[in-house]
Amino acid sequence: MTQSLPPTDRSLPIALIRAREGVMAPIREMLAETGLTEQQWRVLRVLAEHGQLDAKSLAERASLLLPSLTRIAATLRGKGLITQTQGDADRRRQFIAITSKGQRLIDANAPQAARIAAGFRAALGDADFDTLLDLLARLDPGAP
Amino acid sequence: MTQSLPPTDRSLPIALIRAREGVMAPIREMLAETGLTEQQWRVLRVLAEHGQLDAKSLAERASLLLPSLTRIAATLRGKGLITQTQGDADRRRQFIAITSKGQRLIDANAPQAARIAAGFRAALGDADFDTLLDLLARLDPGAP
DNA sequence: TCGCAACCATTAACATGTTAAGGAATGGCA
DNA sequence: TGCCATTCCTTAACATGTTAATGGTTGCGA
Numbered sequence: 001m002t003q004s005l006p007p008t009d010r011s012l013p014i015a016l017i018r019a020r021e022g023v024m025a026p027i028r029e030m031l032a033e034t035g036l037t038e039q040q041w042r043v044l045r046v047l048a049e050h051g052q053l054d055a056k057s058l059a060e061r062a063s064l065l066l067p068s069l070t071r072i073a074a075t076l077r078g079k080g081l082i083t084q085t086q087g088d089a090d091r092r093r094q095f096i097a098i099t100s101k102g103q104r105l106i107d108a109n110a111p112q113a114a115r116i117a118a119g120f121r122a123a124l125g126d127a128d129f130d131t132l133l134d135l136l137a138r139l140d141p142g143a144p
Numbered sequence: 145m146t147q148s149l150p151p152t153d154r155s156l157p158i159a160l161i162r163a164r165e166g167v168m169a170p171i172r173e174m175l176a177e178t179g180l181t182e183q184q185w186r187v188l189r190v191l192a193e194h195g196q197l198d199a200k201s202l203a204e205r206a207s208l209l210l211p212s213l214t215r216i217a218a219t220l221r222g223k224g225l226i227t228q229t230q231g232d233a234d235r236r237r238q239f240i241a242i243t244s245k246g247q248r249l250i251d252a253n254a255p256q257a258a259r260i261a262a263g264f265r266a267a268l269g270d271a272d273f274d275t276l277l278d279l280l281a282r283l284d285p286g287a288p
Numbered sequence: 289t290c291g292c293a294a295c296c297a298t299t300a301a302c303a304t305g306t307t308a309a310g311g312a313a314t315g316g317c318a
Numbered sequence: 319t320g321c322c323a324t325t326c327c328t329t330a331a332c333a334t335g336t337t338a339a340t341g342g343t344t345g346c347g348a
Contacts, residue, residue, distance in 0.1 A: 019283040092296040139163040
C-alpha cells in the first residue's frame with residue numbers, strides 16, 4: 001500500500017486546529033469581559049455541573065493536564081471563585097469546589113454562552129452537528 | 145427559544161480538544177525521536193510543500209500566529225533546518241526557506257507520518273473521514 | 289511492621305497560544 | 319516633498335501545553 005503524506009490543507013490535525021479557532025473566537029470574545037480564560041471558564045463549568053471534585057477527576061472532566069490545573073486552581077483561588085481543601089481520609093487528595101461568587105459568574109454568563117453554543121448547532125444544522133460530535137468522539141481515545 | 149448551557153460532555157470545544165488529543169498522540173510519539181515539536185514539524189512540512197514563503201503566508205498556512213512563528217523560526221534556524229532572509233524589494237518581509245538538512249528530515253519521517261495519517265482515515269473509513277474534514281471546514285472562518 | 293511500589297499533587301523547564309505594544313519600512317496623499 | 323496611516327515582523331507579558339522530576343501519602347506484601 002503506497003502512502004504519501006497528505007497535503008497540509010487536507011491534514012486532520014490542522015483541520016482540528018482551525019475548527020477550534022473558529023469555535024473559540026466568539027467564546028473568547030465573551031470571556032474577555034469577565035477576565036477569565038477559556039480554561040478557567042471550563043473548570044468553573046465542570047464544578048458547577050458536578051459539585052466538589054478531586055483534582056484528578058476535575059482535570060479529566062475539563063480536559064486539562066494536572067500541571068495546568070494546579071496553576072489554574074491557584075489563579076481561581078486568588079480570584080475567590082473556588083475553594084481547595086485537603087482530603088480527610090486520603091490526604092494526598094485535593095478537593096476543589098466552586099464558591100458562590102464563582103457560581104454567580106457562571107449564572108451571569110450562561111445565557112450568552114448558551115446562545116453561542118446554539119449558534120453553532122444552528123449553523124451546521126442539528127443532523128450535521130450531531131454527526132460531527134459522533135465523529136470527533138471516535139477520535140477520542142478516552143471515550144471508546 | 146429557550147437556551148440552556150449544554151453539559152460539558154456534549155460541548156463542541158471540549159470535543160475538539162479531545163479529538164485533537166487522540167490524533168496528536170501518535171504523531172507526537174513519532175516526533176519525539178526527531179527532537180521536533182508538532183509545530184516545528186508543521187512549519188517544515190509547509191515549506192517543503194510550497195517552497196520559500198514570507199513569514200505571514202507561512203504562518204497562515206501552518207495555522208500559527210506570527211509571534212509563535214517568530215520564536216519557532218529562531219529555533220529552526222538554530223538547528224540549521226531553515227534559512228531566513230530579508231526581502232529585497234520590500235525590506236519588511238522575511239523570507240523563510242527549508243534547507244537540505246531540513247528536507248532530509250522531512251524525507252526521513254514522511255513514510256511514518258503517512259502511515260499515521262492513513263491509519264486515521266482507515267479507522268473512520270473513507271466516507272466518514274471526508275465527512276469529518278468537510279464539517280470541520282465549515283467551522284473554519286478562514287475557509288469559506 | 290518494614291520496606292517499597294504506586295498514587296496524588298506540585299514544581300520545574302521549555303515551547304506555544306494569545307493579546308498588546310514597539311520598531312522598521314512602505315505607500316499614498318496633501 | 320513631507321506627513322501619516324498601514325503593513326510586516328518582533329518583543330513583551332502572561333497563561334497554558336507538555337514532559338520529567340520531586341514530595342508527601344497510602345496500600346500492600348514479605
